Amino acid sequence: MFGQISLDVILLFMLYGVGTATAAGACLYLLLRRANAFAPEVTSPVRLRRWTAAFFAVLAIGHLWYLPAAVLTDEDFTVCMLVGGLLDCVTVIPLVTVLLLCMLQDxxxxxWPVGVMTAPLVVLMVAGIVNRSEAYMPMVSGYLLLLGIGLIAYMVRAVRQYGRWLRNNYADLEHKEVWQTFVVLAVIVLMFGYYEGGDGSIAYAYIVQVCGIVLIGHMLWRVETLSDLSITQPLTIKIPEDDGEHQSSDGESPLPDGDSQPNDNSQPSDDVYQSDALSDATYEQIGTLLKRHCEETRLYLRHGLTLAQLAQAIGTNRTYLGLYFSRQNTTYNNYINDLRILHFVSLYREAVAAQRDVTAQQLAEKSGYRAYKTFSLAFKQRMGQSVKDWISVEER
Structure with a gap:
């Protein structure tokens, strides 16, 4: 019997086994290991780790529910494939969508909408199983295509909104952005639609298995390197005492302090930051406080400084501070980056004047950047040219 099996099929079954073992191992790793192997300094969201583990478990089990089809023929084979497709529709698609939503931490x-959008697929697949026919598959493929397009359109908007939220609240975006993973998962969603209506060739089966293994590796890396933004670290510096400028004429502070916000992990959305809600007096006072407590003390050099921490340092809350930056037509991220870039320029010119040998990487780290790539992008955005080109101009 086994002598009649071609080498291509044997290799496919071996690849099938590798995919199953990889998915199962990744699932157990996320469930049993507490610390991160890829990025030990990062604490990833527990909720995302659990949903990703569930996704890996489904991928591993999903390799098994198609196996009976290898020994079935004709009508039984069709039913087996339809059952496998039904199980894919009620597990893989919802879990991919949930993973995308869990990555957006704003x-x-x-x-519940995930279940609603999956229901029509379940109805069509069940109808096919009951009738032991693939007549409903064109409708399944069409719905999957529409579902994929709708999901991608929604996620494009949500990821852009998430990016604005990050820039409104965080100075350092390392281990926080998710657009790369969205692109990967968008491709996977479209590939799944093709998978359901695939031609069944051996080359196609190879491609699906290889893509599955690549997806497991990418998702494992993404979960390990994505910071849990619900964990807020208190600012461990002494907040300077006010000298009277913080007080209004009647002796009461016009700025609510950092403790006036609810003590939870929720963050204000973009809609909160309407600059016309900030009075002129409060606007000018926040500018004075930022200069005194952030710029003069060089607090902007602190790694991982958040909007909430800066608000605490100057004696207000993150909503007022967000309103201030909105009125400035900038974001918190741009404000901190501008100060850091100007600090870098100052350090570089001081080093040149003193004839000290320094590298841009060294000065970038002293200017508050953990990653040189992040500094390089911020520098080009602020100065309009690359670091290398700017240094060349300075050396003339």
Whole structure:
């Protein structure tokens, strides 16, 4: 019997086994290991780790529910493939969508719409199984295509909103952005639609298995390197005492302090930052406080400084501070980066004047950047040219 099996099929079954073992191992790793192997300094979201582990478990089990088809023929084979497709529709698609939503940490989105959008697929697949026919598959493929396009359109908007939220609240974006993973998962969603209506060739089967293994590796890396933004670290510096400028004429502070915000992990959305809600007096006072407590003390050089921490340092809250930056037509991220870039320029010119040998990487680290790539992008955005080109001009 086994002598009649071609080498291509044997290799496919071996690849099938590798994919199953990889998915199962990744699932157990996320469930049992507490610390991160890829980025030990990063604490990843527990909720995302658990949903990703569930996704890996489904991938591993999903390799098994198609195996009976290898020994079935004709009508039984069709039913087996339809059952496998039904199980894929009620597991893989919802979990991919949930993973995308869990990566967006600006707010916790409801998950019930995922079940609603999956229901038509379940109805069509069940109808096919009951009738033991593939007549409904064109409708399944069409719905999957529409579902993929709709999901991608929604996620493009949500990821852009998430990016604005990051720049409004965080100075350092390392281990926080997710657009790369969105692109990968968008491709996977479209590939899944093709998978359901695939031609069944051996080359196609190879491609699907290789893509699955690549997806597991990428998702494992993404979960390990994505910071949990619900964990807020208190600012461990002494907040300077006010000298009277913080007080209004009637002796009461016009700025609510950092403790006036609810003590939770929720963050204000973009809609909160309407600059016309900030009075002129408060606007000018926040500018004075930023200069005194952030710029003069060089607090902007602190790694991982958040909007909430800066608000605490100057004696206000993050909503007022967000309103201030909105009125300035900038973001918190741009404000901190501008100060850091100007600090870099100052350090470089001081080093040149003193004839000290320094590298841009060394000065970038002293200017508050953990990653040189992040500094390089911020520098080009602020100065309009690359670091190398700017240094060449300075040396003339």
């Amino acid at each position: 707010r916790q989105r409801p998950l």
